[in-house]
Amino acid sequence: ATLRNILEKMPKAELHIHIEGSLEPELIFALARRNGVALPYASVDALRSAYAFTDLQSFLDIYYAGASVLLAEEDFYDMTMAYLQRANNDNVRHVELFFDPQTHTSRGVAFATVVNGIHRAVQDAREKWGMTGALIMCFLRHLSEEEAFATLEAALPYRDKLIGVGLDSSERGHPPEKFARVFARCKGLGLHLVAHAGEEGPPAYITTALDDLHAERIDHGVACMQDPALVQRLVRQQTPLTVCPLSNLKLCVFKRLQDHNLLALLEAGIVATVNSDDPAYFGGYINDNFIAAFEALPLTREHARRLARNSFSAAFLAPEDKARRL
Numbered sequence: 001a002t003l004r005n006i007l008e009k010m011p012k013a014e015l016h017i018h019i020e021g022s023l024e025p026e027l028i029f030a031l032a033r034r035n036g037v038a039l040p041y042a043s044v045d046a047l048r049s050a051y052a053f054t055d056l057q058s059f060l061d062i063y064y065a066g067a068s069v070l071l072a073e074e075d076f077y078d079m080t081m082a083y084l085q086r087a088n089n090d091n092v093r094h095v096e097l098f099f100d101p102q103t104h105t106s107r108g109v110a111f112a113t114v115v116n117g118i119h120r121a122v123q124d125a126r127e128k129w130g131m132t133g134a135l136i137m138c139f140l141r142h143l144s145e146e147e148a149f150a151t152l153e154a155a156l157p158y159r160d161k162l163i164g165v166g167l168d169s170s171e172r173g174h175p176p177e178k179f180a181r182v183f184a185r186c187k188g189l190g191l192h193l194v195a196h197a198g199e200e201g202p203p204a205y206i207t208t209a210l211d212d213l214h215a216e217r218i219d220h221g222v223a224c225m226q227d228p229a230l231v232q233r234l235v236r237q238q239t240p241l242t243v244c245p246l247s248n249l250k251l252c253v254f255k256r257l258q259d260h261n262l263l264a265l266l267e268a269g270i271v272a273t274v275n276s277d278d279p280a281y282f283g284g285y286i287n288d289n290f291i292a293a294f295e296a297l298p299l300t301r302e303h304a305r306r307l308a309r310n311s312f313s314a315a316f317l318a319p320e321d322k323a324r325r326l
């Protein structure tokens with residue numbers, strides 16, 4: 001088999017996908033029509049041509065605008081099912097997906113509408129394909145601690161539908177420690193803890209995500225290479241990083257994919273995984289990320305096997321499910 005074939009066929013878990021970032025321009029327009037929402041773009045092509053990002057914030061502005069077409073539970077279901085269908089085609093056997101309730105509740109959409117629509121699609125994917133899935137609720141870090149606590153309060157009746165919480169949105173100027181008390185409360189609820197850190201922010205944010213939030217996984221985390229002691233710590237603790245190559249390329253974290261540090265992370269002994277982040281915006285789903293990274297870097301079949309294995313070992317799967325996948 002060719003390396004490409006191995007990458008496509010190997011069973012894998014996806015651990016870093018923002019479900020709102022899977023909303024394709026065609027679906028944005030279809031939902032806008034269905035819901036009578038006006039869009040500031042004349043066509044699918046006009047919207048797609050706005051996808052020229054210079055940094056994280058330039059992406060987030062368009063990403064939040066795209067999410068404005070989501071109003072009814074069916075919209076959240078359709079979006080999630082479209083992603084899960086593609087994930088199944090990419091041989092994803094387990095997914096832990098992020099969602100951003102504050103993006104929706106701030107527009108008057110009920111928390112229940114969001115979580116029920118996404119959760120029902122995940123259940124249907126399990127019945128249809130045997131794909132396991134879980135939801136990670138993210139707090140928007142550009143908003144206040146108080147708003148994060150209010151979001152957690154709204155989530156309490158749905159505690160059983162969540163496997164964990166995360167932290168996303170504008171990184172610079174919003175260090176993890178801003179949410180230390182919120183995360184402490186989440187830990188008390190038995191939720192798993194992850195946080196975006198070291199995407200375009202400094203390695204110090206990875207350190208405080210570990211020390212102050214007690215994050216079990218770091219999303220992105222590619223900035224760790226600037227701090228050798230931090231790399232050693234991540235290796236020693238076997239803290240996984242959910243790396244997103246095409247996202248890093250499109251948001252100019254690395255100028256070229258050839259400059260990406262995925263291989264260096266693996267060679268250092270870090271539990272790195274490959275993920276799509278916001279596939280509708282960054283030019284590809286998980287297999288596209290694997291193929292692009294393996295084309296740009298001297299990665300081998302052994303690395304492919306390691307990345308697939310890491311994706312399951314880093315997952316919040318029950319021990320018996322993990323043993324079955326590994």
Ligand code: HPA
Binds near residue numbers: 171
């Ligand atoms: N970083 C931070 N926030 C996000 C991202 C990301 O890559 N994608 C969606 N929200």
Ligand code: ZN
Binds near residue numbers: 277
């Ligand atoms: Zn992300």
